[in-house]
Amino acid sequence: MEKIKVGIIGFGFMGHNHADMVQSFDEMELVAVCDTNPEQLTDVPAGVKIYDNADDLLKEDINVVIISVPNPLHKEMTVKAARAGKHIICEKPAAMSVAEFDEMVKVTQECNVMFTIHHQRRWDYDYRRMKAVFDQNLVGDVYIIKSQLYGVNGNMHDWHIYPEMGGGMLYDWGVHLIDQILQMVPSEIDTIFADVKNVINEKVDDYFNIIVRFKNNITAEIELGTYYLTPKRGWFIGGNKGSAIIDDFSGAGKIVRTKHLLENVPGKITMTAAGPTRSFGPPEPGLLYEEPLPDVECSHRDYFVNFINAYYGKEELMVKNDQVRRILRFLDAVRESARTNKAIKFE
Secondary structure, three states: OOOOOEEEEOOOOHHHHHHHHHHOOOOOEEEEOOOHHHHHHOOOOOOOOOEHHHHOOOOOOOEEEOOOHHHHHHHHHHHHHHHHEEEEEEEOOOOHHHHHHHHHHHHHHHOOOOOEEOOOHHHHHHHHHHHHHHHHHOOOOOEEEEEEEEOOOOOOHHHHHHHOOOOOOHHHHHHHHHHHHHHHOOOOEEEEEEEEEEEOOOOOOEEEEEEEEEEEOEEHHHHEEEOOOOEEEEEOOOOEEEEEOOOOOOOOOOEEEEEEOOOOOOOOOOOEEEEEEOOOOOEEEOOOOEOOOOOOOOOOOHHHHHHHHOOOOOOOOOHHHHHHHHHHHHHHHHHHHHHHOOOEEEE
16 A cells, blocks of 8 residues: 655645645655745755745646645645645635635536545543533533633734634634534534634624524523633533533543432522522532543544545545535634624524
8 A cells, every 4th residue: 555645835834734744644755835925934844845935846747735834725736746746634714715715626526536624623521521521411411512612822823813814713713613513513504603703803803702593492602701710611411410611721620510400499598699599599419420531542644544445445535615604604604693782593
């Protein structure tokens, strides 16, 4: 079985990450990299050819091209690679619009090449643990899912500060957080309601809150803020038989259950820090108990394992074009909701 020969167009932060990943697989060989910035090419691995022009790289004897150029160039590079007969892994966000993505898919289909987007965060450990809770029905009938990401850095950096480059958090982390929720909940979406803000960045979004109402009666909330000053990666899944919680990217968390429901029987009023209340006062000792979250085995390498197997015809690509298109349509609905302050009917 011959090795898959790989070229990388765009050798910045993600390009370097891809190079390390490719070289970690026996089935793949990094042949060439390309970048228009010579400073990005000072640490190219030994034996790998260097180009400053994508057209020249595409003339190489390679099977697969990884595209990690700025977002507005995704379409151009995808079209060129497809017409050169190369299979394609493209960074996210896939395109600047649904129409652009449709053109990319059309060309890759006409050229009969594989085309997929690098949604590696489907294999994040924290996400996979919560997806296992959902898939295994560990908290009963789910009514709410919350995905939260809060940071302290505030200001955007590099291309993220330019709207014309697809800057801002919606097009950065938002794409991943949305994809995770859509992969978790097997249902069409009824409505999307969103708030998008520029808190300390003048031109691009650095905060969003998205409420998704699925047709199977599950609600999901996706919230991100770069200027919370209380860093957190959080998950919450609420069901009628318990709650599941994760507090960080390491996947540390728990399932919490109650031994019995509140019994509304007559009794003496007890004052609590919450005032005279039974529903929100402190629980009686031993009422709540905890269970561990299900353990899972996953890694961002799994994205490339799937791609390699798909290349050799052993399985289908897991990141499919119709799923990616749904994310781009979702982003359009988020922006429309934020602009109009209305819930947007989606599917």
